Amino acid sequence: MTIYDTIIRGGTIVTAADRTRCDVAISGGRIVALGTDLGDAREVIDAAGRLVLPGGVDAHVHISQPSGDGIVMADDFESGTRSAALGGNTTIMPFCLQEKGQSLRQALKDYHAKAEGECHVDVSFHLIIADPTDQVLGQELPALVADGYTSFKIFMTYEGLALNDREILDVMSVARETGALVMVHAENYDAIRFMTEQLEKAGRTAPRFHATSRPIAVEREATHRAISLAELVDVPVMIVHVSNRESMEQIRWAQNKGLTVLGETCTQYLVLTEKDLDGLNMEGAKYVCSPPPRDEASQEACWEGLRTGVFTIFSSDHCPFRYDDPAGKLTPKGRTSFRWVPNGIPGVGARLPILFSEGVMKGRIDIERFVALTATNPAKTYGLYPRKGTIAVGADADIAIWDPERELTLSHAMLGDGSDYTPYEGRPIKGWPVLTMVRGAVVMRDGALVGRKGHGTHLARGLSPYATKAGPVTF
Ligand code: URP
Ligand code: ZN
Ligand code: ZN
Ligand code: ZN
Helix, strand or coil: CCEEEEEEECCEEECCCCEEECEEEEECCEEEEEECCCCEEEEEEECCCCEEEECEEEEEECCCCCCCCCCCCCCCHHHHHHHHHHCCEEEEEEEEECCCCCCHHHHHHHHHHHHCCCCCCEECCEEECCCCCHHHHHHHHHHHHHCCCCEEEEECCCCCCECCHHHHHHHHHHHHHHCCEEEEECCCHHHHHHHHHHHHHCCCCCCCHHHHCCCHHHHHHHHHHHHHHHHHHCCCEEECCCCCHHHHHHHHHHHHCCCCEEEEEECHHHHCCHHHHHCCCCHHHHHCCCCCCCCHHHHHHHHHHHHHCCCCEEECCECCCCCCCCCCCCCHHHHHCHHHCCCCECCCCCHHHHHHHHHHCCCCCCHHHHHHHHHHHHHHHCCCCCCCCCCCCCCECCEEEEEEEEEEECCHHHCCCCCCCCCCCCCEEEEEEEEEEECCEEEEECCEECCCCCCCCECCCCCCCCCCCCCCCCC
16 A cells, blocks of 8 residues: 555635645645545644644745835845745745846846745745836846746836836736736826825825825726736736725726736735824834725725735735834934835735634635635735645645634734744634645644744746737737
8 A cells, every 4th residue: 555755634625716624645745635534654744623724825926026115125035935835825926027237037036046045835936027128028038938937017107116107008018928817016106106195295204195195096097007908919917015995996897897907916005004103202203104094984995805806915015124123114214214215015825814803704605715825826816826725636745724713812922933023913814724745744833933944945937828929910
């Protein structure tokens, strides 16, 4: 009889489609059998009373990206993937940021060097296109898509990152030709600059005015514009980190029109509001991210988008800075105006427990949709499926075992990232990942990291099934 490496016994297996009581047999890092009475294994993991889920795939994570002004991100690839593993994730998709004047190849070399030998979970880079030169568009991108970097993020805002509409069309055209998927950060840069200057003139510089400087109209307009530009070149597009109903409705409108427009929302838009930016003594800086968290009605809209399928993906947008640190949120410049507070909040470790507790345990979404939004859909959308994102024979043994009854109060200490706070401190949580396995190796058990860094590897990806590879656009 076969002796497997590992059997996970007695749990309830959940996929995006269904739930089943059965055992999982693992050998050589892959799932090799599902069923009962599977036989013997060198290690048996008891999962009685537990849920056995595909490991989380967090498709939107920032790690070790430079931010200028001497500000440094709080996570390197070791701490960022540590937090991911503690929170039940087995793959993260961080960004490789091209700097102005830099080749994409050079940027990738740098990010691979930062990640090599450091990761606890698997990683796969998206590219951020900040400088779409002829060389980048004509030579580098087609070659890199063929090498498995099959998604690019572009920005409609941020100094040094924002592309104009012409540049966006150029990048989208390359995506159409190569079959890559374009992710768009949709906020109107000029409107934000205008609002920011007005607010500063009026002396309204505290962190809470970060939200005032980019109201919903700023996001809704850019969302609609990104959709229209994608429609022009006839290419699918993913609108990331959607924060509110009006932007969500632009996506729904496009979907109803028959366009392939995908949407993502994130933890902060479900459980934070603009009021969180209102704390005393710069405490509000802890919640500065873009788009900003809005209000309760926006939270409801984001839940609706998750429930009804307008949003395909639920991510963290983990972008960690230390709070109490002159190299983090509170630089001397940052204290003078919200304009200089780095945008982004930590969340890779908190994403799954919060969606599980607020979504599944409170009856807003079922457990199958939880798996779809957090693992299966991200893996499919970005070309990692069926190797990642499900529990099936032949898939990588990337598994998180959850105790659905575990109740705790969320605190930064349990998340393991390199920041010095969590914006979700003190939240009551029901349901917690108790074991994370990456390609058959247990990397987290009962809140402790038990793997070795360097087990996580980089994944080349296939084309998104949403992408068309429709050839050059002709008019
Ligand atoms: O404020 C945010 N979201 N910072 C991270 C960068 C981005 O735009 O996703
Ligand atoms: Zn590498
Ligand atoms: Zn963004
Ligand atoms: Zn982001």
